[in-house]
Amino acid sequence: MKLNDEYITRIEKITNLGAGIARIEGFVVFVENSCPDDEVKVKITKINKNFAIGEIIEIIHPSADRVEPFCPMYKVCGACQIQNIKYEKQLEIKKEITQDAMKNIAHLDINIPNTIPSPKIKNYRHKIQYPVSQTKVSGRILAGYYKPKTHDLVNIKHCPIQPEICDKIIEFIREKAGICNIQGYREKTHSGDLRHVVIRNSAVNNKNLVVLVVNADKVLSKFNEFAKLIYENFDEVNGVCINFNTQKTNVILGKKTVCLFGKDYIEEKILDKTFKIGADTFFQVNPESAENIFRYVKEFLQNNCDSPVVLDAYAGISSFGIAISDVCQKVVTVEEVKASCDLAKEVAKLNNIKNIEIYNEDAAKFLRQTGGKFDAVILDPPRKGCSEESLKEACRLSDKYIIYVSCNPATLARDLKILCDIGCSVESVQPFDMFCHTYHVENVAIIKV
Numbered sequence: 356m357k358l359n360d361e362y363i364t365r366i367e368k369i370t371n372l373g374a375g376i377a378r379i380e381g382f383v384v385f386v387e388n389s390c391p392d393d394e395v396k397v398k399i400t401k402i403n404k405n406f407a408i409g410e411i412i413e414i415i416h417p418s419a420d421r422v423e424p425f426c427p428m429y430k431v432c433g434a435c436q437i438q439n440i441k442y443e444k445q446l447e448i449k450k451e452i453t454q455d456a457m458k459n460i461a462h463l464d465i466n467i468p469n470t471i472p473s474p475k476i477k478n479y480r481h482k483i484q485y486p487v488s489q490t491k492v493s494g495r496i497l498a499g500y501y502k503p504k505t506h507d508l509v510n511i512k513h514c515p516i517q518p519e520i521c522d523k524i525i526e527f528i529r530e531k532a533g534i535c536n537i538q539g540y541r542e543k544t545h546s547g548d549l550r551h552v553v554i555r556n557s558a559v560n561n562k563n564l565v566v567l568v569v570n571a572d573k574v575l576s577k578f579n580e581f582a583k584l585i586y587e588n589f590d591e592v593n594g595v596c597i598n599f600n601t602q603k604t605n606v607i608l609g610k611k612t613v614c615l616f617g618k619d620y621i622e623e624k625i626l627d628k629t630f631k632i633g634a635d636t637f638f639q640v641n642p643e644s645a646e647n648i649f650r651y652v653k654e655f656l657q658n659n660c661d662s663p664v665v666l667d668a669y670a671g672i673s674s675f676g677i678a679i680s681d682v683c684q685k686v687v688t689v690e691e692v693k694a695s696c697d698l699a700k701e702v703a704k705l706n707n708i709k710n711i712e713i714y715n716e717d718a719a720k721f722l723r724q725t726g727g728k729f730d731a732v733i734l735d736p737p738r739k740g741c742s743e744e745s746l747k748e749a750c751r752l753s754d755k756y757i758i759y760v761s762c763n764p765a766t767l768a769r770d771l772k773i774l775c776d777i778g779c780s781v782e783s784v785q786p787f788d789m790f791c792h793t794y795h796v797e798n799v800a801i802i803k804v
């Protein structure tokens with residue numbers, strides 16, 4: 356096999372990173388924008404020791420599961436890697452990704468049930484983070500996503516996976532920034548004003564919190580003027596904040612945020628609880644699908660434990676703790692971000708929840724140092740998963756179950772293997788679709804201690 360060689364091949368399956376796999380002359384070839392069962396002509400664009408990359412130059416026989424992507428920016432944007440595949444097939448692929456991780460990494464022979472679909476497959480994403488830049492010659496403001504693996508900005512006028520109001524707010528920002536002398540950020544020279552626009556949108560009332568991330572360390576009068584313009588133009592805007600970020604970094608939000616107009620949060624409703632979401636607090640981006648997960652965990656506890664005491668670790672704004680509090684004797688939550696814990700306390704009060712304790716601490720340290728006993732421990736860590744020590748501590752602290760919520764099947768499988776090696780058993784792993792049209796899949800594993 357050499358560069359630029361052309362082959363006719365069949366796509367076998369989709370990997371956990373969204374590319375198709377074909378086998379050519381015994382070699383694995385990854386093919387983007389493909390669909391299982393496509394017959395395609397590919398050109399080899401890269402050859403590594405163990406695999407190659409191919410590009411489709413002709414679809415000879417499209418798979419019965421192939422569809423026309425509904426977003427015209429599908430190929431340039433790259434955020435929805437599998438939008439060219441029927442939604443029902445996407446769900447099957449996510450089940451298969453989970454099944455493969457359990458078999459190959461956890462060495463678990465377990466049947467994975469069908470993926471629970473997202474209630475909405477368009478306009479589902481309620482957190483938007485657009486980098487902002489500016490054209491060199493005309494000074495036009497650009498806002499959108501980076502092309503995959505680059506920092507080339509795609510100016511996105513309409514994104515069908517986010518609420519329509521977000522397109523309108525972003526367009527207003529593009530058009531009116533100049534009036535207030537706000538310049539788009541130029542990454543190469545680390546100059547300009549506006550680096551990112553972050554919008555948190557409420558699925559329950561369509562209100563928005565707009566966060567302007569600026570390359571400055573204080574509120575200049577032009578930021579104030581611009582924030583006022585945005586706030587006054589939209590009834591749907593609940594508040595406008597400025598976040599300061601002067602670092603040369605890919606991290607979007609700086610440490611400090613101030614609210615200039617309106618409120619510094621939006622409200623969301625999950626199960627029958629009202630939540631508050633701020634500029635930099637973690638909250639699931641697809642609240643309607645998240646509600647399915649919260650209900651699943653709540654019903655499991657209700658059906659399998661009698662008024663349990665539960666530890667919710669990696670808690671964010673204590674979303675699990677608050678959602679399940681009605682069926683628990685007591686809930687203890689632990690989260691490392693102080694702003695999330697402060698908001699969690701407000702939310703607990705707002706919902707009149709009295710049986711919750713909220714700790715602002717590193718989860719590993721808390722698990723190591725706490726001496727109590729719990730009927731169940733919920734673990735919902737970031738993509739990298741848990742440390743071996745934390746898993747052992749969770750096992751020590753729990754009398755009955757660990758409920759592990761994960762957005763990364765590979766680290767979930769690694770951690771389940773560790774838990775099985777110390778004597779736990781995995782009862783079930785249920786995939787949920789939170790991120791339609793992407794390769795991402797959320798799983799809830801129930802582990803008997």
Ligand SMILES: C[S@@+](CC[C@H](N)C(=O)[O-])C[C@H]1O[C@@H](n2cnc3c(N)ncnc32)[C@H](O)[C@@H]1O
Nearest residue numbers: 637669670671674690691692717718735736737
């Ligand atoms: C995937 S989110 C889950 C949040 C929450 N369970 C929810 O569903 O909204 C992971 C959370 O873990 C927190 N986190 C990350 N590392 C942590 C650590 N070492 N100790 C405590 N919390 C941590 C993050 O700030 C984030 O809020």
